Amino acid sequence: MRNHAIFQNTNPNPNAIIIKAKILESEIREVMKKREQLRQNQNRSMSRRSITWRPPPGNWLKANVDAAYSRSTAEGAIAVVIRDNSGRLLTGESMRIRDYSSLAADAEAMRRALILAINLNMEQMLIESDNLPLVQAVKSKTYIGEVESILRDILLLAESLSNCGFTWVPREGNKVADRVAKCSLAGQLEENWRRKPLR
Template identity: 90%
Template sequence: MAVEIFTALMEEAQREGCISGVKLAPTVPVITHLLFADDCILLAKAKEEELYQSILILNRYTDASGQKINLEKSGIVFGQQVPIQTRVNIEEIMGMQTWEIPWVTGTLGKIEEQSANVDAAYSRSTAEGATAIVIRDNFGRLLTEESMRIRAHSSLAAEAEAMRRALILATNLNMEQILIESDNLPLVQAVKSKTYIGEVESIIRDIFLLAESLSNCGFTWVPREGNKVADGVAKCSLAGQLEEN
């Protein structure tokens, strides 16, 4: 009975234009979801309003059936044309990670998207800092890294410079798609919301200009434990334990 309610809710949402679904051919019905035993696939456009409608329906299904969605075993598959920042926003809304499925993109063995972990270390006593950028492909393989000693007036300035340096590196390497990952939440929030932080306004302006020059660029926050490599490289560089590259 609960499954029938779920199907009815999805069909109603599609009729009212709240969820688009997909059509495999012009003359066939729209498909909004597929059910396989205990699994379900939802089909929708990468729009926030459709996501919130899907969440509403899933919550109503949970209330009716007592079954809760296991987010750890759930994931999202995007079309190739969905921008990186849109993907990041959807992941945050849904609380799920992206699943990389080569047969969907048709790019097995081809690098489509890179992620750049950025971090910085800072010494207030010397007004010096060090930036670190670690770029990987979508399979997690290391592509390149960069570390650099800099002059900085604050830790935030050093973090912002690391983000700026990552975009310069991506531009120089002709990377078409790049996701910048930083553990500095205020900085990420400012960049994603297109706002400025006074002490690093000039750097953020550069970040906006560089991001606009790339065909597909996004920004996301990662916890410190997810940024350990870049953090370690920055600290070693500041301590003089690494050669700049």
């Protein structure tokens, strides 16, 4: 407007200039806000994709556990997938169960992993679950009312192994156990799933 006033001899309207500047400012702010949201969404998406299965340390084995549960039928399926530090599938187990909650089903999967490790003399075992309250309860040796008896079993069984640890992983890092449990619940799990490469 200043250039118009100097070079074209126009008489600028200060109120119109202020209104136009405020409109432009709000448009710029809106564009910047959208760009920031887009950047955050991309970062979230990239971090989700970068979460994968991590190998256990040294000679340890890792048992990823998960459960699928249907509240309407009170039926579920548990999955245990045991791999070495190169990611090679050593063994696994899946079974249908009847239970009263998804937390109870996840706790059953963890208990089953310990039983499997003891029966197969797997002494150094890291058990990984995407159920954070369950992992926290086991690590802190506290009890959650609805699964107290299962948690007591888990802690007792863990003492039978010379080295046993429990870790939490986001669902994206527990995909194989999640898929095995869901397929088992849906009756779609292939008989030879233990002999196939897992991703």
